[in-house]
Amino acid sequence: MHADLVGFGALVLIAGLLARAGRRINLPTVPFFMLAGILLGPGTPGPVLVAHPEDLSLLASLGLILLLFHLGVEFPVDQVLGSGKRLFVAAGSYIGLNVGAGLLFGFALGWGGYEAFVIAGALGISSSAIVTKLLIEFRRLANAETPVILGIIVIEDLFLALYLALLSPLLSGAGSAGELVLRIGLSFAYLVVLFAVARFGARLVGKVIDSNEDELLAILMVGLVVLVAGVSAEIGVSDAIGALMIGLVIARTPLRERVERLVLPLRDVFAAVFFLVFGLTIDVGDFGSVALPVLLAVLMTVVTNVVAGLIAGRLFGLNQRGAANVGLTVLGRGEFSLILATLAIAAGLDDRLGPFIALYVLVLAVTSPLLAANSRYLARIIPDRLLHASWRYVREETISTACTHLDRINITESDADACPQCVDSGDDWVQLRMCLTCGAVGCCSDSVNNHAEEHYRQTGHPLIRSLEEGEDWRYCYIDGALVREPMGATRE
Amino acid sequence: MGKGIYVQELPGIGKRYDVDLGSNTQRISVVVRRDGTRDLYVFAAGKDDPVAVIEMSEEQARKVGALLAGTYFSE
Numbered sequence: 401m402h403a404d405l406v407g408f409g410a411l412v413l414i415a416g417l418l419a420r421a422g423r424r425i426n427l428p429t430v431p432f433f434m435l436a437g438i439l440l441g442p443g444t445p446g447p448v449l450v451a452h453p454e455d456l457s458l459l460a461s462l463g464l465i466l467l468l469f470h471l472g473v474e475f476p477v478d479q480v481l482g483s484g485k486r487l488f489v490a491a492g493s494y495i496g497l498n499v500g501a502g503l504l505f506g507f508a509l510g511w512g513g514y515e516a517f518v519i520a521g522a523l524g525i526s527s528s529a530i531v532t533k534l535l536i537e538f539r540r541l542a543n544a545e546t547p548v549i550l551g552i553i554v555i556e557d558l559f560l561a562l563y564l565a566l567l568s569p570l571l572s573g574a575g576s577a578g579e580l581v582l583r584i585g586l587s588f589a590y591l592v593v594l595f596a597v598a599r600f601g602a603r604l605v606g607k608v609i610d611s612n613e614d615e616l617l618a619i620l621m622v623g624l625v626v627l628v629a630g631v632s633a634e635i636g637v638s639d640a641i642g643a644l645m646i647g648l649v650i651a652r653t654p655l656r657e658r659v660e661r662l663v664l665p666l667r668d669v670f671a672a673v674f675f676l677v678f679g680l681t682i683d684v685g686d687f688g689s690v691a692l693p694v695l696l697a698v699l700m701t702v703v704t705n706v707v708a709g710l711i712a713g714r715l716f717g718l719n720q721r722g723a724a725n726v727g728l729t730v731l732g733r734g735e736f737s738l739i740l741a742t743l744a745i746a747a748g749l750d751d752r753l754g755p756f757i758a759l760y761v762l763v764l765a766v767t768s769p770l771l772a773a774n775s776r777y778l779a780r781i782i783p784d785r786l787l788h789a790s791w792r793y794v795r796e797e798t799i800s801t802a803c804t805h806l807d808r809i810n811i812t813e814s815d816a817d818a819c820p821q822c823v824d825s826g827d828d829w830v831q832l833r834m835c836l837t838c839g840a841v842g843c844c845s846d847s848v849n850n851h852a853e854e855h856y857r858q859t860g861h862p863l864i865r866s867l868e869e870g871e872d873w874r875y876c877y878i879d880g881a882l883v884r885e886p887m888g889a890t891r892e
Numbered sequence: 893m894g895k896g897i898y899v900q901e902l903p904g905i906g907k908r909y910d911v912d913l914g915s916n917t918q919r920i921s922v923v924v925r926r927d928g929t930r931d932l933y934v935f936a937a938g939k940d941d942p943v944a945v946i947e948m949s950e951e952q953a954r955k956v957g958a959l960l961a962g963t964y965f966s967e
């Protein structure tokens with residue numbers, strides 16, 4: 401049976417209008433597509449635009465495939481590998497905390513073991529799309545914590561591939577433990593083969609779909625991606641991984657930029673259909689029974705994210721504001737949680753998983769931008785001793801990496817313990833600052849004389865550091881901001 | 893890259909270029925996103941948050957760039 405075009409068209413249009421209204425107040429789009437599906441689907445009283453979601457299943461899987469293909473194509477391999485061990489430790493603790501807590505939560509719910517693994521992924525893996533949009537909208541691209549946040553979500557994407565490779569065989573309904581081990585082994589072996597293709601055979605794959613004409617490239621690309629995804633599903637590895645991996649392969653060919661541009665509108669449309677169709681399968685009446693677990697899950701996610709933010713803050717020498725921004729920005733959940741929910745539904749797991757994850761994503765979609773925007777209130781209550789340096793004066797301020805005066809740093813240490821000018825005039829001072837250009841020591845802006853700033857006015861030396869015990873923050877008078885060296889930067 | 897321009901990688905978004913204008917009151921950063929969109933961050937002295945962020949498409953950026961570089965001529 402064919403889905404009714406009128407109903408489907410109206411549904412997509414309404415979903416788009418809802419999402420557009422949400423964008424006016426900076427809410428993410430994914431939850432609104434899902435919401436349209438929920439409200440106008442067969443599971444909710446009122447008008448039903450599409451009565452049989454299964455008629456749209458091919459379009460929905462196309463959405464899932466293109467979503468992960470695009471993720472693979474734009475995966476910034478070099479930027480991640482070049483960003484150092486600290487980032488992997490930060491991302492590892494983020495993933496460990498969130499997925500670990502999710503797993504415990506899943507088992508505590510008692511819906512079943514496989515269900516717990518799905519919940520772990522759905523609660524633990526954040527939405528790169530939502531996080532990236534938040535950073536752009538909140539104008540935080542010059543903040544010191546932003547490269548850390550971006551690094552974490554990119555490594556999370558990689559983790560998602562491995563997690564899917566583990567989960568798909570688990571959910572495939574293997575009879576015995578031996579069969580299960582075999583399937584997991586097969587799944588990872590398949591990953592290795594695709595990695596090898598990405599490493600050595602990318603040029604060849606590129607030749608298969610290459611064309612100077614955009615029209616042909618788009619068609620060849622979609623054909624190849626769907627084929628690889630389908631074959632992967634046949635082997636018992638999920639179609640999602642197949643699509644992601646072939647994306648990584650294409651990313652290593654000269655076609656990358658054109659493919660990235662061509663796949664984007666396709667991905668946007670079909671991914672929206674995927675979220676819509678997921679919404680259609682949700683019965684709004686089930687929300688009541690999962691409301692309490694969802695509330696607890698949201699609270700737990702906020703806590704684990706804030707803790708992970710503090711760990712990242714410690715590792716990268718961020719202040720309270722930076723650490724709070726990491727925790728509260730990486731909070732967004734969206735496409736990946738819904739992908740896992742879809743997998744679970746397809747595998748016939750507990751019926752409550754669908755509504756549970758749907759409501760969880762909806763609640764976090766609304767709360768995470770609000771929390772991220774108000775991170776300064778969290779920054780206010782984080783105790784100094786949780787982070788390396790003492791940030792007493794500057795805990796709520798933004799640290800910037802966009803200071804262009806860092807090349808004027810000549811000297812960074814001093815054992816001075818007095819403001820010489822105040823000693824001469826017999827005045828008292830509160831705290832000491834040191835000029836990083838010439839090493840001159842002066843008193844801070846809370847002292848009567850503020851000799852540090854006077855030194856800047858007289859000499860133009862822009863940067864100071866705090867000389868207080870345990871403090872090492874740097875401030876640029878020209879920028880009027882706390883500053884630090886960017887991680888992995890090429891300063892020329 | 894010329895002197896006084898600093899590059900910061902933004903994984904998954906693109907690159908940020910911080911421009912030293914040699915000025916004590918104004919400073920700009922340009923973010924070049926992978927999809928071609930440019931964000932122009934404008935900072936003023938003594939403020940840690942940008943005072944303006946202007947988002948431009950590749951085409952718009954080219955226009956502004958031509959004007960700034962003095963290579964735009966109206967007929």
Ligand SMILES: [Zn+2]
Nearest residue numbers: 803805876879
């Ligand atoms: Zn500066």
Ligand SMILES: [Zn+2]
Nearest residue numbers: 835838840861
């Ligand atoms: Zn000095």
Ligand SMILES: [Zn+2]
Nearest residue numbers: 819822843851
């Ligand atoms: Zn003094």
